[in-house]
Amino acid sequence: MKQIALFILMIVLASPLAAQQSVDDKLYEALHGHASFHAVFAVLFIILCGILFYLFRLDRKVSRLEKDLKK
Amino acid sequence: MKQNWWKIAGSLLVVFSLIAGLQIRVKPGLLNTVSDHASTSEAPFKVSISGYNTNFSQAENQVWLVNDTLRKIKTCASKITVTDDQHIIAEFPPVAPAADPVFGLAVYNSADGLLFKPSAINTTDTFKAVIVQSCTPKVDVNAGKQFAFPFRYVLYESIRNLFFHVPMWFCMIALLTWSVFNHIRYLRTFNAKYDVIADQTIRTAILFGILGLITGSVWARVTWGAWWVDDVKLNGAAITMLAYLAYVVLRNSMEDKEKRARIGAIYSIFAYVMMIALLGILPRLKGTDTLHPGNGGNPGFNQYDLDSTMRPVFYSAVAGWVIIGLWIAQIRTRIHNLKEASENQ
Numbered sequence: 001m002k003q004i005a006l007f008i009l010m011i012v013l014a015s016p017l018a019a020q021q022s023v024d025d026k027l028y029e030a031l032h033g034h035a036s037f038h039a040v041f042a043v044l045f046i047i048l049c050g051i052l053f054y055l056f057r058l059d060r061k062v063s064r065l066e067k068d069l070k071k
Numbered sequence: 072m073k074q075n076w077w078k079i080a081g082s083l084l085v086v087f088s089l090i091a092g093l094q095i096r097v098k099p100g101l102l103n104t105v106s107d108h109a110s111t112s113e114a115p116f117k118v119s120i121s122g123y124n125t126n127f128s129q130a131e132n133q134v135w136l137v138n139d140t141l142r143k144i145k146t147c148a149s150k151i152t153v154t155d156d157q158h159i160i161a162e163f164p165p166v167a168p169a170a171d172p173v174f175g176l177a178v179y180n181s182a183d184g185l186l187f188k189p190s191a192i193n194t195t196d197t198f199k200a201v202i203v204q205s206c207t208p209k210v211d212v213n214a215g216k217q218f219a220f221p222f223r224y225v226l227y228e229s230i231r232n233l234f235f236h237v238p239m240w241f242c243m244i245a246l247l248t249w250s251v252f253n254h255i256r257y258l259r260t261f262n263a264k265y266d267v268i269a270d271q272t273i274r275t276a277i278l279f280g281i282l283g284l285i286t287g288s289v290w291a292r293v294t295w296g297a298w299w300v301d302d303v304k305l306n307g308a309a310i311t312m313l314a315y316l317a318y319v320v321l322r323n324s325m326e327d328k329e330k331r332a333r334i335g336a337i338y339s340i341f342a343y344v345m346m347i348a349l350l351g352i353l354p355r356l357k358g359t360d361t362l363h364p365g366n367g368g369n370p371g372f373n374q375y376d377l378d379s380t381m382r383p384v385f386y387s388a389v390a391g392w393v394i395i396g397l398w399i400a401q402i403r404t405r406i407h408n409l410k411e412a413s414e415n416q
Contacts, residue, residue: 034123039229039293040093043236043286050282054399061406069413 081394088388092234095380099125099183099215100222104176104191111174111194112167115149118192120159120178123222127159130180133208134161136192137175138168145177147206167196179208184215188224221378225294232290234384238392239283240308244350245393246276246400247315251343254336266332267411270322271403273315273339275396280312295362304363307349314342 102123108116120134134148148161159178168174176191220230253269256262287305288298299305318338325331354361 034097034227036227036229036293039290040231040235042289043232044089046285046289047235047239047282050278050285054278058399058402058406061410065406065410065413068410 078398081391084387084391088234088384091384092231096219098219098222101186101188106192109195112165112196115164118161122157126156126182127153128156130182132180134178135208145206179210181214185210218380229293234388236286236290238388239279241389242392242396243276243279246272246396254339258336267407268404271407272400275400277315303354303361311346311349
């Protein structure tokens with residue numbers, strides 16, 4: 001549970017950064033080429049978050065299993 | 072280590088596709104073309120051109136307009152002023168449209184090759200006595216060839232998402248194929264081992280399906296302008312996900328293990344056939360309108376859809392993600408088996 005809370009906190013902290021980027025399109029274009037690069041970052045971010053979330057869930061399953069085995 | 076080689080191979084393929092997919096440049100192209108006159112035939116006019124990834128200042132430029140469908144009558148710029156690598160101003164003599172009131176604009180230099188914007192300048196003029204200003208620019212077809220991703224309007228840099236969004240679906244379909252194969256094996260042998268593999272694989276496939284839906288939604292917002300558009304493939308993907316979520320609910324709702332496995336296996340086979348119809352057949356039927364490439368009677372990937380520079384990156388991304396999906400499914404299966412063993416003790 002603690003891990004999931006930490007994970008959600010991580011996303012909440014990261015989201016203002018993502019919002020900031022869409023405001024400063026011009027600056028962003030100068031740094032990274034075209035503004036459509038946002039979509040690439042967003043997609044990578046989602047895939048990474050999804051896989052990590054899944055790993056956390058698997059991790060929890062294993063921990064529960066370990067607990068059961070100890071008993 | 073020896074039995075883990077495929078996991079390492081899969082990881083390396085995904086890492087390769089990430090690095091190559093983000094590092095390789097997009098080919099040069101023309102972003103904006105703005106004319107200072109609404110009419111093109113009354114007086115000479117200036118067009119400000121902004122390019123993307125272009126090298127205007129590094130070689131001599133030629134700029135011309137085309138209007139006819141065959142792009143044969145060319146109107147060359149009388150004066151070209153290069154501001155920097157991305158900006159150029161071209162002056163044209165008066166020219167009237169021969170057909171539609173839309174001109175295509177081409178820029179050529181030996182560093183970038185031939186760049187073309189199909190509907191670059193609109194004119195208020197209608198067809199009248201054609202003022203022909205024909206010229207023949209010297210173009211080397213092989214100029215500007217470089218290992219880079221194609222420049223596409225609407226997509227621009229987001230063309231890279233092909234390596235991240237599309238493999239999610241390929242991975243889901245591969246995992247579902249593996250699971251239906253195991254479900255058939257289960258129905259032939261009634262060996263619970265196959266049922267566990269198939270069930271855990273479906274649960275992993277749902278992860279990739281959901282990731283595919285969300286990433287697709289984000290990409291659609293940037294390119295098509297909406298989070299969700301009315302598209303056969305999108306709706307088909309959503310129905311597929313619902314069908315497989317229903318599988319999970321159905322299976323979890325039954326207590327008896329054998330009954331659960333049998334009904335689950337039969338449901339899974341039907342869901343799989345439906346998935347193939349919804350994602351593979353319906354979007355390809357003639358008359359269906361879809362925004363996805365390679366549909367409406369065309370083969371999935373043709374030369375136009377998948378550039379030869381994108382092919383190696385795309386295929387390694389697909390292979391890598393499929394392996395990672397199978398890996399996750401295998402871990403899930405192992406956890407499930409351990410759980411069963413501990414419960415039986």
